[in-house]
Amino acid sequence: KQEVTQIPAALSVPEGENLVLNCSFTDSAIYNLQWFRQDPGKGLTSLLLIQSSQREQTSGRLNASLDKSSGRSTLYIAASQPGDSATYLCAVSLFTGGGADGLTFGKGTHLIIQP
Amino acid sequence: EAGVTQSPTHLIKTRGQQVTLRCSPISGHTSVYWYQQALGLGLQFLLWYDEGEERNRGNFPPRFSGRQFPNYSSELNVNALELEDSALYLCASTSSTGAGYTFGSGTRLTVV
Numbered sequence: 001k002q003e004v005t006q007i008p009a010a011l012s013v014p015e016g017e018n019l020v021l022n023c024s025f026t027d028s029a030i031y032n033l034q035w036f037r038q039d040p041g042k043g044l045t046s047l048l049l050i051q052s053s054q055r056e057q058t059s060g061r062l063n064a065s066l067d068k069s070s071g072r073s074t075l076y077i078a079a080s081q082p083g084d085s086a087t088y089l090c091a092v093s094l095f096t097g098g099g100a101d102g103l104t105f106g107k108g109t110h111l112i113i114q115p
Numbered sequence: 116e117a118g119v120t121q122s123p124t125h126l127i128k129t130r131g132q133q134v135t136l137r138c139s140p141i142s143g144h145t146s147v148y149w150y151q152q153a154l155g156l157g158l159q160f161l162l163w164y165d166e167g168e169e170r171n172r173g174n175f176p177p178r179f180s181g182r183q184f185p186n187y188s189s190e191l192n193v194n195a196l197e198l199e200d201s202a203l204y205l206c207a208s209t210s211s212t213g214a215g216y217t218f219g220s221g222t223r224l225t226v227v
Contacts, residue, residue: 034215043121043205044218089158093216102148102207103216105158 002027006090006106014114015082021075021109023090028071034103035064035075036089044089048075080113087111117142119219121206127225128196136191136222140208147189148209148216149181153202161204164189196226 003026013019023033032051036044048057048064050073056065063076077084087110091103120139128134140147149161160173164183172179178194187208193200203223207216 032215036218041203041223043220044207046215046217049215091216102146102160102163102209103158107157 002030002092002094002104004090004092004104004106006088006109008109009107010110010112012112012114013080015080017080018076018078019080019111021077021088021090021111023073023075023106025071025073025092025104027094028068029094030068030092031094033064033066033073033090033092035062035073036091038087038089038108040087047088082113082115085111085113119206119208119217121204121219121222123222124220125223125225127227130196130198130226132196133192133194134196134224136193136204136206136224137188138191138206138208138219139188140206141210141217144208144210144217145187146209146211147183147187148207149189149191150205150207151175151202152205152221153199158205162191193224198226200224201226 005024007022034049035047037047038044050057050066061078066073087108089108090106093103122137146165148163150158151161152158162181163171167183181191183189203221205218205221207218209216
């Protein structure tokens, strides 16, 4: 059974710092990996999607890498801002176009950026 | 392009009642997933619908059920509500092209 672990569980840093969030998964036979952001009480906003054949994806100040063989992904946030404060979730999909139970989620990293 | 739409946004129900939550996927997406996120817990998979059929369900009792309509919208029904059913219920849709999952804003259910 696929398990996803995110480290750290919580992180508080001053504004402007660069930071790295970690995600690991137990079954390397994934189809893709997605990073989401969740604000308190809200739905999930997709940040980056990495297909299994890709090594990284970038969007603005965000960069996500994927090392499928070692079962690891990292989300790099450059020049953090207070608006980045949220819970960041990593999720993997084992199948194309859905399948089984869809996404398997980590428990998230709760990020606070201090002004 | 409209995103995944969920309704209602908030609900308050009494223990023992029944509730129906609704989800409209992104146009062209045929798969709809339902997840439960109880306070302080992670996302738990509830149900998967594809092409109008229930394809898989998570470790939840039978009083959690649903269906998918010909236009691929979906309903989640919860019977005999219990206090521990209080949670944020999230719907997601995806397509067969593997372009990732898109989530709705969720329905916050409070059972009193």
